[in-house]
Amino acid sequence: MRASTDADANAFLQLDGVSKAFGDFHALVDVNFTIAEGEFICFLGPSGCGKTTLLRCIAGLETQSEGRIRMGGADISWLPTSERDFGIVFQSYALFPNLTVSDNVAYGLVNKRMAKPAIKARVAELLSLVDLSEHISKYPGQLSGGEQQRVALARALATSPGLLLLDEPLSALDAKVRAHLRREIRAIQDRLGVTTIMVTHDQEEAQTMADRIFVMNEGRIEQLGTPDEIYNAPATPFVADFIGVMNFFTATVAEGGGVVRGDLTLACETGGHGEGTELNCAVRPEDIRLIDRDGDDGANIIEATVDSIEFLGSFVRLYLALPALGAGELRADVRKEQAQHLDIAVGGTVRLRIPPATIRLYEAGPPR
Amino acid sequence: MTAVVASQDRSPGKLGLDRDDRTVRWLIVAFALFFLTALLIPLYMLISRSLFNRQGDFTGLANYREYFETPALFQSIQNSFTVAGISTAIVIVLAFAYAYALNRTCMRFKGFFKVMAMVPLLSPSLLKAIALVYWFGKQGVLSELLFGHSIYGPIGIVMASVFWTFPHAVLLIGTALALSDIRLYEAAEALKTSHTRVFFTITLPGARYGIISSIIVVFILILTDFGVPKVIGGNYNVMATDIYKEVIGQQNFEMGAVVSVVLLIPAVIAFAIDRIVTRKQVAQLSARAVPYAPKPNRLLDNTMLGYCLVITVLTLAILGMAQYASLVKFWPYNLELTLEHFSFEIEGAGWENFYNSLKVAVTVSLVGTFVILLGAYVVEKPRRDSIPRQAIQMVALMPMAVPGLVLGLAYLMFINHPSNPLGFLYGTITIIVLSTITHFYTVTHLTATTALKQMDREFEAVSASLKVPLTRSFWRVTVPVCMPAIFDISIYLFLNSMTTVSAVIFLYGPGTKTASVAAIHLDDSGETAAAAAMAMLIVYACIAVRVVHAIITGWLLHRVQAWRRR
Ligand SMILES: Nc1ncnc2c1ncn2[C@@H]1O[C@H](COP(=O)(O)OP(=O)(O)OP(=O)(O)O)[C@@H](O)[C@H]1O
Ligand SMILES: [Mg+2]
Numbered sequence: 001m002r003a004s005t006d007a008d009a010n011a012f013l014q015l016d017g018v019s020k021a022f023g024d025f026h027a028l029v030d031v032n033f034t035i036a037e038g039e040f041i042c043f044l045g046p047s048g049c050g051k052t053t054l055l056r057c058i059a060g061l062e063t064q065s066e067g068r069i070r071m072g073g074a075d076i077s078w079l080p081t082s083e084r085d086f087g088i089v090f091q092s093y094a095l096f097p098n099l100t101v102s103d104n105v106a107y108g109l110v111n112k113r114m115a116k117p118a119i120k121a122r123v124a125e126l127l128s129l130v131d132l133s134e135h136i137s138k139y140p141g142q143l144s145g146g147e148q149q150r151v152a153l154a155r156a157l158a159t160s161p162g163l164l165l166l167d168e169p170l171s172a173l174d175a176k177v178r179a180h181l182r183r184e185i186r187a188i189q190d191r192l193g194v195t196t197i198m199v200t201h202d203q204e205e206a207q208t209m210a211d212r213i214f215v216m217n218e219g220r221i222e223q224l225g226t227p228d229e230i231y232n233a234p235a236t237p238f239v240a241d242f243i244g245v246m247n248f249f250t251a252t253v254a255e256g257g258g259v260v261r262g263d264l265t266l267a268c269e270t271g272g273h274g275e276g277t278e279l280n281c282a283v284r285p286e287d288i289r290l291i292d293r294d295g296d297d298g299a300n301i302i303e304a305t306v307d308s309i310e311f312l313g314s315f316v317r318l319y320l321a322l323p324a325l326g327a328g329e330l331r332a333d334v335r336k337e338q339a340q341h342l343d344i345a346v347g348g349t350v351r352l353r354i355p356p357a358t359i360r361l362y363e364a365g366p367p368r
Numbered sequence: 369m370t371a372v373v374a375s376q377d378r379s380p381g382k383l384g385l386d387r388d389d390r391t392v393r394w395l396i397v398a399f400a401l402f403f404l405t406a407l408l409i410p411l412y413m414l415i416s417r418s419l420f421n422r423q424g425d426f427t428g429l430a431n432y433r434e435y436f437e438t439p440a441l442f443q444s445i446q447n448s449f450t451v452a453g454i455s456t457a458i459v460i461v462l463a464f465a466y467a468y469a470l471n472r473t474c475m476r477f478k479g480f481f482k483v484m485a486m487v488p489l490l491s492p493s494l495l496k497a498i499a500l501v502y503w504f505g506k507q508g509v510l511s512e513l514l515f516g517h518s519i520y521g522p523i524g525i526v527m528a529s530v531f532w533t534f535p536h537a538v539l540l541i542g543t544a545l546a547l548s549d550i551r552l553y554e555a556a557e558a559l560k561t562s563h564t565r566v567f568f569t570i571t572l573p574g575a576r577y578g579i580i581s582s583i584i585v586v587f588i589l590i591l592t593d594f595g596v597p598k599v600i601g602g603n604y605n606v607m608a609t610d611i612y613k614e615v616i617g618q619q620n621f622e623m624g625a626v627v628s629v630v631l632l633i634p635a636v637i638a639f640a641i642d643r644i645v646t647r648k649q650v651a652q653l654s655a656r657a658v659p660y661a662p663k664p665n666r667l668l669d670n671t672m673l674g675y676c677l678v679i680t681v682l683t684l685a686i687l688g689m690a691q692y693a694s695l696v697k698f699w700p701y702n703l704e705l706t707l708e709h710f711s712f713e714i715e716g717a718g719w720e721n722f723y724n725s726l727k728v729a730v731t732v733s734l735v736g737t738f739v740i741l742l743g744a745y746v747v748e749k750p751r752r753d754s755i756p757r758q759a760i761q762m763v764a765l766m767p768m769a770v771p772g773l774v775l776g777l778a779y780l781m782f783i784n785h786p787s788n789p790l791g792f793l794y795g796t797i798t799i800i801v802l803s804t805i806t807h808f809y810t811v812t813h814l815t816a817t818t819a820l821k822q823m824d825r826e827f828e829a830v831s832a833s834l835k836v837p838l839t840r841s842f843w844r845v846t847v848p849v850c851m852p853a854i855f856d857i858s859i860y861l862f863l864n865s866m867t868t869v870s871a872v873i874f875l876y877g878p879g880t881k882t883a884s885v886a887a888i889h890l891d892d893s894g895e896t897a898a899a900a901a902m903a904m905l906i907v908y909a910c911i912a913v914r915v916v917h918a919i920i921t922g923w924l925l926h927r928v929q930a931w932r933r934r
Contacts (some may be wrong), residue, residue: 061829063383080386081832088833094826098848098931107844108834139931159834 011070012037012195013058013163018067020053027053029219035197040189042206044200045216046242051199055165058197060084060303070186072162086163087156091171093148095140101127101151102136108159126144126154129188146177153185157192164189166198182209203243207231215239237362246281247330250364252276259361264324267299268359280362285317286356288332290342291351300354304330306346318344379447388567388838391748393550396757401554403763405790406806407505410778411770417781418625431626441610445630448606452591453521455529459586460579462530463537466679471545472571474664476673484680485538487687490910492884493532494595498647498896499689500528501600507700520602528596531686533586540585544578577645584642588635592771595869595884597892605629611773615874621781628774639769687907694901709901714890715787720879721886722905728800728882729865736812744816745846749828758881768810772870779803780874796878803871808864812857819853820846851929859917866906
C-alpha cells in the first residue's frame, strides 16, 4: 500500500488510492491524481466508467470505500458534503422551480448572513457574468435549457467555492448552444480562476475546454494529460481507441526493427521490444498519406484496394483492403481536393505511405 | 490545520455527521417513537390479549377455540364474507361502467359527473344506511319493492355498502383506465378488430391491475366497516359488529381481541396482494405511452350519459332522503318540516359532538399533513441509506391493513393498561386525533412519497453544497413544490376524520364524542331523525370545506405559485 500521508505541497486537490465498491461491483479502482489550483480538468470516459461516482466522492455525496481525498492541504476524506468547499452543477440542473432566477442564485448567500443589498449586488454580478441579467425575475420553467444551465452555474459560483464540479453540464443541450456554452464556461473559469472539474463523455468537449483530461475506463484512470498529449500520445490502446479514430492491427517485431504481418513490413520505432514479440499497432487515419503513383519514395509505401468511401464533409474516409490485413480493415482520411485529384474510386488501387513516426505500438495483452 | 487533525481521528469508512444528518437522525428517532406508540405497541397488546383469559392467565389459543366453537360467532364470519362479496361484485361492475364513461367516452358533462361520483365521500357510511331505512324500511316510501323482505339485514347492508364504496371504486378503476396507451387501440383499429373484441382484449386486460386493486380495497372496506351493519344490519351479525358487541356489550375484551385478529388476517393478506398488484400497474405503463383520447360515438356516449344520470339520481336520492328525514317532524305520520331535530334535546347528544368532530378534523388535517409529509421526507430524501429509514417505510404501509375498529380496540387496551404513563390521554381529543392520523396514514403517506419522488433527486445535494440547512430547504423548496399534494392530503384527512366512526367509537370520552359516533348512538336509541340531522351536519361541514378547499387551491396554485404556469 502506498503511503497515503504524504501530501503534495502544490496540489489543490489530491486523491490517493481512492476506490469505490457498490457491493461486488467496483465502480472506482485505485484512483490517484493531483490537481493544481486554477486548473480546468475533464473526466472523460464511456458511459458507466465511474466519472459521476468519482465526482460524487469528491463532493462527499458518495463515500469512497478506500483511499484519501485532500483539498487545500486538509484531509477531507470523511468530511460531510456540507463542510466541503465546492459548488456543483448537475446534469438536471436541479434548479428550485418555485424560486426566481435571482432567488436561486441567492440561495446559498442568504445563509451566509450577508446584508440584503450585498446579496442583491452579488446576484447581479453573477447574472451578468453568465449573461442573464434580463431574466432576473423569471422562474426556471420559463427559461430555455441553456439559460437554466447558466443559472445553475451562477448559483454554484455564488458562494465563491474553491472548487467547481460540473457533471455533464452540457449533455442535455443541442449542438449549437453546447458549442457556445463551452466557450462561455471556459471564459468564466479563466476569469475567476476557480479550479474546475467537469465530467463529460464527449471527447470534443473535453479537448476544447480542458487544461488536462483524465481518461477513465472501468473505474480506472487510463491516462491523464493535456488534450494534445492524450490525442498524440495515447498511453494505452483504450485511450488510443476512445479518443479520435484509430486503426488497430496486430503484428510481430521483425528482425532488425520494424514490424511484420504476413507480407507487410512496416518500419517503425520498436522501442525495447524484442524480435518476435506480438504487438498492437495503432495508426490514425489522418496520418496515412496517399501519394501519386510514381511520386515520393521512402519507407512504408503500400498498395491497397479501395473497399468503400465515406464522405465526411471536408474530407473523405477510405476503407482499404490489404492482403495482410483483410478487407476494409484500414481506414485513411484524405482531404476532398486530394481525393479528387487522385481520382479515387471504389475498386481502384491507391498508393499510401504510413510515416514510421505515426505508428504507435502497444503490448498485445488481453485488454483490461 | 485543525481540520486535518479533527478529521483524521474519525474512524475511516464513515462520513462525519453534519447538522443535517443529525436532524435526520432525530427525526428518525421521533418517527420510531411515533409508530411504536401509535401503532406497534397497541397492536401487540391487542394480539397478545387474545391469548389470555379474563383473569389474565395465558391460555394460548383457547379463546380462538371457543370462538370457532360458538356457532353465532362463527356464523358472523360467513355473513361478513357474504355481504362483502356480493357488495363488491355489484359495486365493481357499477363503478367500472361509470369510470369507463368518464375516461373512455365523449359523454357530455363529464366534469359534473366526476364531482357527483364523489358526493358519497362527504357523508359517513351510516348516513346511507339511515336513508335506506327511510326509503325501504317498514314505513318506507318504496318498501313494496323489497317484496316483503326486510331492509334490515343483508339486503340493507349490501345496498348501503354499494353506495358508500362507489366513489372509492370509481377513483381506483378510473386511474387504471386513464393510464392507457392509445397506440394499442390504433393498432387494433388498423387490424379491423371489432369493438367488443377490443374491449375484451385490450381495455379489460389493460385495467386489470386497477380492477384487482379496487376489488381488494372495496372488499376490505366493506368487510371491516362498522357503521352500516350497525345501523341497518338488524339481527344479521357480522364480524365488525361482533367486536363492538363483545367489547361494549359484554366487556369481553379477550373475545373482542380474538375477532379483531380474525378480521385482521384477511385484511393483511389482501393489502399485501394489493401492494404487489399496484407496483405491477405502475411498471406496466411505459414512460412514452401516448394517453388515450376517446372518439365520439353517439350511441355509446348517450347510453353512458343516461347511465351516469341514473347513478347520480340514486346518489342524490340517498343524500336527499337523509336531508328530508332530518327535517320531517314525525315520519311518516306528520310530514311537516321543522328544524327541531337539529336542536338535539336528547340525552348524550348535542352540537358539542359536531364541534368535537370539527376540532378533530381540523387538528388531524393540520397536524397529520405535517407529520405525514415529514415522515415521507425522512423516508424518501436523505442521501444516506439506512436500515431505520427502510423500517419506517415498511411500518408506514401497515395502517392500511388494520381495520379502524381493530385499531380503536388496540388503542383502548393500550391506553387503559395500568402501567401506561399515557393513560391520562384516555377519552381526550388527542387520542382520537392520534388514532385517526394513524388510521389514514398509509394512503396519505403514499401520496406524499409520490410527490417527493417527482422532485429532482439532487435538490438536497445542491443545498448541502451551498451549506443551506435541510430544515430551510424543506420550508423554502420542498413544501412549496409539494403544495398540491399537501392540499390533497389535508382534504383527504379532513373528510375522513369527519365521517369516520370505527376507531373513535372505542376512544371517545365524556365530552369528546364526535358527531358520527353520536349519530350511531342516536340511531341506536331510536332517534333516527336526530341521527339523520347529526349526519347531515357532517355533510354540510364537508361540503363547505370542500368548496373552500377548491377555492384556496385554485387561488394558491394560480396566483401565489405563479411558477407553475409556464
Ligand atoms: N448507488 C449505486 N449502486 C450501485 N451501482 C452504482 C451506483 N452508482 C453507480 N453505480 C454503478 O457504477 C458505475 C459507474 O457509474 P457512474 O454513474 O459513475 O458512471 P458515469 O461514468 O458517470 O456514466 P454516465 O456517462 O452514463 O453518466 C455504473 O456501472 C453504475 O451502474
Ligand atoms: Mg454520469
